[in-house]
Amino acid sequence: MTDIAEFEAETAPETVKRGRVVQGLAWAVLLAAVLIAPAFLYPVFAMQLLCFALFAAAFNLLIGFTGLLSFGHAAFFGGAAYIAGHVIKVWGFPPILGILAGTVFAAALGWLVGMLAIRRQGIYFAMITLALAQIVYFFALQMPFTGGEDGLQGIPRGHLLGVIDLSQPLNMYYFVAAVFLIGFAVIYRVVHSPFGQVLQAIRENEPRALSLGYNVDRFKLLAFVLSAGLAGLAGSTKALVFQFASLTDAHWQMSGEVILMTLLGGMGTIFGPVVGAVIVVALQHMLSGIGSWVQVVIGGTFIACVLLFRRGIVGEIARMLKVGGWL
């Protein structure tokens, strides 16, 4: 993807300087937006945005930074929602432990799915993840504890650390905001670690990364587990926000939506998935009156992104500001 001239332009001192400033600004805008969102939006809607933004950012860790297209991320998002919901509602565990359980479950499931899927490459990888996620979907449909078509309803929000009442919308909002920021910071940290650099090397040229002595499969698997776990964190949190875990979250269409969010915002950018998630979720809200035409709009956006707009919104902005890699 990146050729030498582009690489030199990206690492030139003036670009680095500009990049730092622009990235600092982007962080400031993101933090400010997260902090003041409840003043402008319904808390539940704002929380929904944050959950999907985290989901898309977790997905981007794979497609954007490792070059693996998973078509089954709904399994981790939706599967974790059921586990978190069950642990909180039926076992009566506090919300944090429920979310943790969902996250660990998703990471473990990611390890299983990843083990199988990395045995094939490219387009097969996508098909295998899609098929494996369908098994999870059928489980969610048929197992007794998930409530089948009705979903798992009435998950209590409970108290954070036994003190803070999460049924208060604002308390819940800032809790979700903290979860989002922690998850997002972890992703940022991973991408900019030596580990993340190897992932990007695999994305750019897998045979070369292999010949340099990196155990490519292990790196891919670890990236997959991380991405699945963080997607599970997003899904568990969403279940607590809506007090509801449903089949929709585990359906392949959800796997498609998270791809669209990432593609629209900009694959392989830091802030792109957040922007993409906000746009897609807001679009679905605004168009909810036109019924299934929403699907046509989503599909059309997909086609337009792939044909005309492969860098995504943030990718295009980064190119215009000449700060590739910094946004």
Place this chain on the structure above:
Amino acid sequence: MDPMIRLILAQGMLGLNNGVFYAMLSLGLAVIFGLLNVVNFAHGALYMLGAFLALILYSNLGPWLGIDALHIGFWPALVLAPLMVAAFGMLIERFLLRRLYKLDPIYSLLLTFGITLVLQGVFINFFNASGTPYPGMPDSLKGVVNLGFMMFPKYRLFVIVFSIIVCFGTWFIIERTHIGARLRAGTENPELVKAFGINVPLMVMLTFGFGTGLAGLAGVLAAPIYSVSPLMGANLIIVIFAVVVIGGMGSILGAVVTGFSLGLIEGITKVFYAPASNTVIFLLMVIVLLVRPQGLFGKHG
């Protein structure tokens, strides 16, 4: 005859009937993938389109034209609908997919995924989402045949025989004729084939049309069996992907054999443990990935 064997045979026949659709769809996917290196996600949606075109030709076209007595029946639809789907496929190839060949194949997968959503959304808007039965089954195929171990619907038997002929015909064209030789050469080395004066872009377009036409044909065949619904292709395409991973997309015959056998296995699973029949193909995919990751008929990893 032992009732257990009778039950297995009966479910096997029904499974074989599903296998018809697995075989025809994975065959089309394999033909397209072979030449274009594109995994056509929209294959399921085009199968749905084929079924809907058959339904529309029979039930809706007359009233739309103001001629209530006009019903274009099954036999004409069996020719017309696949041709229309093929034409639609060729438009997709010519105006959309062609722009993506130089990029990573995941982009064409995503593009066809977008097309799937658009097609589904449109049909959900105009037709009953939970399905409409196809009323145009020809009288000559109504009724049942006695197979000795069960009474089998004549139409389903026709579908099995007809699709075996279609699959064999496709194999014959690709492996045993001049057109097929050019196609295979185009798969191996498009630049060289171009140098021999063959219009490769046209060949690619026609191949995509042929593959999607097969999906349309499968859709018409499915219409009298299943109810025609906007989502009929969506769930099928995921199973087809698993079939393709199991068989490997390398060979035409492999796709067909895998499709029919997996239908059979799925049917027989119903006898022993019905809840697993949804997932047995996916579980087999897992086993194949562990034991032979390149697929049963795959040539390379």
